[in-house]
Amino acid sequence: MNIQHSNRDGITVIAPAGRIDTTTSGALEDAVRQAVDKGARDLVVDFAGVDYISSAGLRVFLVLAKRMRDLQGRLVLCGMPEPVRQVFRLAGFMPLFRVEPSREAAMARIVTPS
Amino acid sequence: MSTLRITIEPPAGPPADRDCSGGTLTFGRGTDSDVVVADHSMSRHHARIEAEADGWIIEDLGARNGTFINGVRIQGRHPLAPGDVIKMGATLVRVTEPGMERPGALGVGDLGSSIFRRVEDIAGDLDESGAAPTRVAARLKALNDFHRAMAEPISLDALLELLLERLFAALHPEEGVILLRQPDGTLATAASRRLPGATGDLLVSRRLISEVVDKGTAALVTDLALDERFAGSDSIIGSGIRSILAAPISDTAGTVGMVAIYSRAHVRRFGEEDMELLVSLASAAALRIRNVALADEAAARRVQDRELALAHEIQMAMLPRHLADRPEIDMGAALIPARAVGGDLYDYLLIGDTLWFIVADAAGKGVSAALFMAVTRTLFRAVAQSAPSVSAVVTRMNAELARDNERQFFVTALVGCLELRSGELTYAAAGHPHPLRASGGHPPESTDAVEGGIALGVIEDAVYAEARLTLSDGDVLLLFTDGVTEAINASGELFSDARLLRSFAASAARPAREIVSSLVNDVTFFASGQPQEDDITVLALRYRLV
Numbered sequence: 180m181n182i183q184h185s186n187r188d189g190i191t192v193i194a195p196a197g198r199i200d201t202t203t204s205g206a207l208e209d210a211v212r213q214a215v216d217k218g219a220r221d222l223v224v225d226f227a228g229v230d231y232i233s234s235a236g237l238r239v240f241l242v243l244a245k246r247m248r249d250l251q252g253r254l255v256l257c258g259m260p261e262p263v264r265q266v267f268r269l270a271g272f273m274p275l276f277r278v279e280p281s282r283e284a285a286m287a288r289i290v291t292p293s
Numbered sequence: 294m295s296t297l298r299i300t301i302e303p304p305a306g307p308p309a310d311r312d313c314s315g316g317t318l319t320f321g322r323g324t325d326s327d328v329v330v331a332d333h334s335m336s337r338h339h340a341r342i343e344a345e346a347d348g349w350i351i352e353d354l355g356a357r358n359g360t361f362i363n364g365v366r367i368q369g370r371h372p373l374a375p376g377d378v379i380k381m382g383a384t385l386v387r388v389t390e391p392g393m394e395r396p397g398a399l400g401v402g403d404l405g406s407s408i409f410r411r412v413e414d415i416a417g418d419l420d421e422s423g424a425a426p427t428r429v430a431a432r433l434k435a436l437n438d439f440h441r442a443m444a445e446p447i448s449l450d451a452l453l454e455l456l457l458e459r460l461f462a463a464l465h466p467e468e469g470v471i472l473l474r475q476p477d478g479t480l481a482t483a484a485s486r487r488l489p490g491a492t493g494d495l496l497v498s499r500r501l502i503s504e505v506v507d508k509g510t511a512a513l514v515t516d517l518a519l520d521e522r523f524a525g526s527d528s529i530i531g532s533g534i535r536s537i538l539a540a541p542i543s544d545t546a547g548t549v550g551m552v553a554i555y556s557r558a559h560v561r562r563f564g565e566e567d568m569e570l571l572v573s574l575a576s577a578a579a580l581r582i583r584n585v586a587l588a589d590e591a592a593a594r595r596v597q598d599r600e601l602a603l604a605h606e607i608q609m610a611m612l613p614r615h616l617a618d619r620p621e622i623d624m625g626a627a628l629i630p631a632r633a634v635g636g637d638l639y640d641y642l643l644i645g646d647t648l649w650f651i652v653a654d655a656a657g658k659g660v661s662a663a664l665f666m667a668v669t670r671t672l673f674r675a676v677a678q679s680a681p682s683v684s685a686v687v688t689r690m691n692a693e694l695a696r697d698n699e700r701q702f703f704v705t706a707l708v709g710c711l712e713l714r715s716g717e718l719t720y721a722a723a724g725h726p727h728p729l730r731a732s733g734g735h736p737p738e739s740t741d742a743v744e745g746g747i748a749l750g751v752i753e754d755a756v757y758a759e760a761r762l763t764l765s766d767g768d769v770l771l772l773f774t775d776g777v778t779e780a781i782n783a784s785g786e787l788f789s790d791a792r793l794l795r796s797f798a799a800s801a802a803r804p805a806r807e808i809v810s811s812l813v814n815d816v817t818f819f820a821s822g823q824p825q826e827d828d829i830t831v832l833a834l835r836y837r838l839v
Contacts, residue, residue, distance in 0.1 A: 200826065201657055201658045201659075231779075233779075233826070233827065234654065234655075234656035234657060234703075234705070234775075235656055235657040235658070237656065237703075238656050238657065238700075238701050238702065238703065241701035241703065241751060242700065242701045245701060262787075269705075269724060269725075269726065269745075269775075270703075270705060270724035270747070270748045271723065271724040271745060271746050271747030271748055272724070272747065272748070272751070274747070275747075275751070275752075
């Protein structure tokens, strides 16, 4: 798995690519934790490059969402391919996240929250 | 800017010189000072000498016992000139210029006080050593003893102890330390020994490590106070140590560590012959250290494997040994963990004419998942005994699991309750796939008429809706975890819901046990050659109207 970071207009975008499973979720968890530790409060996670996410991968986003709620930050997920969306949906996690189809829509959602 | 010569005279031990031609020089007890002095009346960060455009100044860094110049306590910054005597704690610092005569002081640098030699050269010299025959005999004996002892099976700790013991017997140091490279590449003290009465921290100079370990040279320092190499940031001035002997522990594959012994001036100074013996012992030890370290690692792994095998047994024992024995039901189940222990679970409880069952999948793999699985099973058993409905069971299990769940572990579960007299089935899905049902010779279908709730452990006050249906005589329910549908073959395809339905359709008429085994075979065959990514659990249940 490879994790891209970028920052635009104060919004941190994290774009993991590849499989998010038991083996790789630790690295992703560290990456998002570090971003938040460094002060990121407006966060977009772009799943466009993610092939697969396991339950261990889901846990990373539960922890992140909880932390962002505690910090009163904003988190938007986007670009979910259908198999990834399926895994979130099956676990019943969709209502816990703000999800947008594209990165642009996710950034716009942060700029003007609905 | 003139160069200053700073002579440090600690309360114990010999004086040492430093030349300053610019920049700053910090003094203190703390090891991050430029000049570290073992003087307990000094502060950790005591004072600083600094070059300014028009001369030198000294600044007290808020030292508890103050900084005095020529007997007068200074506040903050104060000009400094050759001839000044600074007092920090019990330590005197004399300021002169190079070339100025310092009465009673030793000359510096002209004694060639330290020797660094390539290990190979020393090994070659051993035979021609001009030492007295009796000493050579004693040393050969030390070497022989060591070699003989190492021929026996020995643990790493015992080997290091033996090395230190032989060194103390042959070379009579006051302190000795062995550093070994750790798996993360850093060096750490693996063994140390000191004569009774030696005090203070055992100091290993970073400079010494760099000379010995990084360059692979043996080091003989006969007078530390005079050695400029060790007058750097990690100087050990004032520790009283006067002589150091150190050798790398190296084999053909590289340096695995170093061994160093120390002596104080009044006890003994080491010589070149001592260096030769140390190098010989260190290289004899090197080969065994690497082998023993590998053997220790293998032994630790065996212990861990045994623990995991035991954990596997314990976990398997949590699964029901016998499936429900009632004329109304025919059950079959299988659980194949991806690792020694896993997060999947199936269980059932027969209470009167009611059959409660659960199939669950704790997030992740390995020990953390297994522990969460065990908690889930216990909760299921406790709650199902008394709760009025499936919805109530799942809601209560969730509330328990979600409480104080900072790390957001979660478990997906399907909990069902079958009235054996009537065939009425109630179930609730918490982030888990709905069961499949095969009925009346028709192709099996998913029973996902009611939307499932969120996985257990995430939202403390989540509520779970229940689905109801009535099983007819001969209907088969198939419960599974996503390890089935997400099994991957060599071309990266998932086993998928479609293959699951096909497999079930082909075996639905057979006994429950065979439905399970044929599905497990299909998944295993599909994923053959690929590592199993997730635990696989299947439970089949056929209902018969009696």
